[in-house]
Amino acid sequence: MTSSSKPPINTTAVAGVSLWVGVLVVLSHWMGEQSHRWLPVSASTAAPLVDNLFGLETAIGTFVFGAVVSVMVWVMLFNRAEKYDESDAVPVEGNTRLEVIWTAIPFVLLMAIASWTIQAEKELGTLGPMEHIHLRDPIEQVGGYAGDRLPSEQVEVIARQWSWEFRYPGANVSSTELHLAVDQPVTFRLVSEDVLHGFFIPAFRLKQDVIPGRAIDLNITPTREGTYRLRDSQFSGTWFAANQADVVVESADAHSAWLQQAAAAPLQPGLSVAVEEYATLSGGSRRGWATVPPAPPPQVNVPGSPDQPHDA
Amino acid sequence: MTDTTLTPGSVEAHGQHSGHNLTGFIIFLCSESVVFLAFFSGYALLKTSALDWLPPGVEGLEWRTPLVNTVVLVSSSGTIYLAEQFKARDNMALFRGFWLLSMAMGAYFLYGQAVEWSGLQFGFTSGTFGGTFYLLTGFHGLHVATGILLMGLMLIKSFIPGNYSGGEQGVQATSLFWHFVDVIWIILFLLIYVWQ
């Protein structure tokens, strides 16, 4: 096609489109900022990285969505056939240049997001969740934690149907409430006694399946004091929904005080909503379908309280 | 305008689609091979990640008799090919002979496998080794048995007068299936008996 056959450039149209693109850019930027408010409080080193990435994606997503919907709305408003107009439109069958443009732009955008993500993950690897997977052999379970890069507190997390148990091998403490010291790196060693579970602390932006037969190490540093929820995130059977625990992040002093106090406390049954509900169910008439009976509650120094208020 | 412009292209009389049949069967075999691919990759994954692969008391698999079995099965690919060649030359007697020979070789393979199974010290519940071993050999054996049945059916049909006037009537597909079963076995043999 020669340039002479091109329609003359319509300056009002160009101005209008540019203006609208500007509006979309502003809107996308604003949505990107807003996106932080949809997330729980950020309480770990991983959280800012995840939140910024999510904000970037929200902004780009808003722009793409806004652009597509703008075209649709425009067409629905201004390109409607008149009533009783049965004629066809101008038969444009395609345009190779446009095809190239709209293949290339998303490609570049996406690869930009991907490389940003990989970059963020490298940083996450040194700061936050970066699991090491070991096949679980008996010696390793008893022994130390070879190969960890950070001098950090070790917490062994044992998931069961349906309770969470946290062991602090250094202090000889076990608990069904997770206590962590703020700004101190911690390494969780995740094991499961029965089925798959998911170790999920939304305020930490941290999630990892707990796989029976494997021990998985996970590093994180909490950055904000408060009480958060740990939720089971990989379906684990009947009381899956109730398989939660509180996570208390406290100052280093308070934490060591807690450890000391806990070590002195006698062992007692830990929290397990499943065990309680199962007792009342099997006592009365069971309306439900079959279920695996819950494992007995772990014997712990600190059971924690079921209904304490939490920040996220 | 002429009739030719309106000649129905791909439309044949209804009920006769031997051309489609072979296309369909080849597509089916491609799809079927993915089941084996899944089992093979599962086997490799479980084996490479296992702490103790062999169940206690099991030293490994004896591979000599299975090798003989393998040779028999793989040769039957040759005999079935010869059978097809004879059929193409309308030599029905030799066709039937080699066809029957292929069946017999398949049956010998199955027999050999049954003997092997009955002499093993582990069952299909003996860990992942036992499970995958019986799954792979069993699933393949099922295919060998199916192949023999199909060949039997083709053999019987070959005695029906005028059987081949409407096309191959499955001879080609059956032989294709048989080659497929053989190729699968070669991979399986390498995976299970050679890679120990």
Next chain:
Amino acid sequence: MTIATFPPEPKPDPGWSRYFGFCTDAKVIGIQYIVTAFFFFLIGGLLAMVIRGELITPASDLVDRAVYNGIYTMHGTIMLFLFIFPVLNGLNNLLIPTMIGAPDMAFPRLNAVAFWLVPIFGSLLIASFFVPGGPAYSGWWSYPPVSIQNPLGHFVNGQGLWITAVALSGVSSIMGALNFVTTILRMRAPGMTITRMPVFCWTALAAQSLQLIGLPALTGGAIMLLMDLSFGTSFYRPEGGGDPVLYQHFFWFYSHPAVYVIILPVFGIFSELFPVYSRKPLFGYLYVALASFIIVGLGLIVWVHHMFPSGVAQWMRNLFMVFTMLIAVPTGVKVFAWLGTIWGGKLQLTTPMLFCLGGLFNFVFAGITGIMLATVPVDIHVSNTYFVVGHFHYVIYGAAVMGIFAAIYHWFPKFIGRMPYEGLGKLHCLLTFVGANLNFLPMHPLGLMGMPRRVSSYDPEFTFWNVVASLGAFLLGVSIIPFLLNMVSAWIRGPKATHNPWRAIGLEWLLPSPPPEDNFGEEVPTVISRPYGYGTGLPLVEHQDEIERRLDLQEASAA
């Protein structure tokens, strides 16, 4: 001159009874599939109503926890294996032979067997509600070890029936896929080269190839699961040295491609309908068609994005993330092509067109949340939360089901021979669009806040958005009433349809409505141009005027 015999004299209506028997006519099978699928859709929808009823309050109060788990499992399973795949196979049966000018499918008998397996495994699945211990409860993924726990220890149990039903569904789908692929490859009308084939057939070919490659892996994985459950093997049982994660690979190797099996035909529907109701050719036909196969290729190598939190190596996560994101490129080519098609068109906002526009809106939204899920650190936070549930209901209900509704309204006149009612249709569309957004948008903030999916109870801070979602769900439940009313009354006494009420271009519109049993019979017209020649004035086939004149005459004499 052979043309004189076409179209054939209308035969007397064979009556209703053929819909209940073993019929090998693809058009009858197509309708059997669609009606059966909607029957199960109502059951699956009813279960969804129970789910949303339970979740309108934080406590687990409407149903027992074990019951809740059974219900969401059956909801997902029924919706996918008994609704969405059968309904799409119904459309394939109706559209593929008529669009390519074939008299029937390549293997009519196999076709009927594939259909009749649906009610069989459907009954098997429904029967699992009544066995001791209740139905399967481990989610539609049925991840071991939960799925092999078998609390009562009975040999016949809900989980076992579930696996059997899913395996049978796989057999049925493979039979269907063999048939569709062979038909498209071998039975096209003269002159219909592969690059003159309607996009719906391209997408069907792409989707069915995925079925052929993916389903066997699922079947293999399911066989091993059944053996673990019922015969004591330990492929996935950690105590016996098995690996539960292995199952996840088998499952997602199929079940990720399965989402493209669902959406590709819907892309086909969009590509057929936008040109008709914009009166313009499809923008960039060849790119749209080829993008389907790029999606197939990429779709096969992204399955690990469902397993990011389950313990896969970092390099693997990154690799699968990049492949997943690349899928947006060919998909974008399609989306932009549809925008290019409607741009500067002469839009007719009929019911099918409105469903397409609504579906496209929802699809782009869902695609963007899909990209968010693909990026590993974000997925780690929202995986297994309601964010994922929101993502996939947007794409499945918001885009796929709306596209299917569009197809049903568009082709109803062709295959039933009567016109659906526009007013009821538009009401249905409005309720669906509003209901779906009200139902599924709130799931995103819930997931971001950290509400896991598959929970029968939740923390009180999630109440607000859950109430909104439940109200939206009930509105969706209501939206189905105008649809059913419309279908039933239009089928019984809707105005008679002409052969081409939408003035659409395509071989199927050169057949009487409804088409005779063998479609064009021996008189298949020769295709001489690309599809979607709106506004070009080019005829699609030789002797097009003559064929249309005869159809008009026939309609006039029948009136």
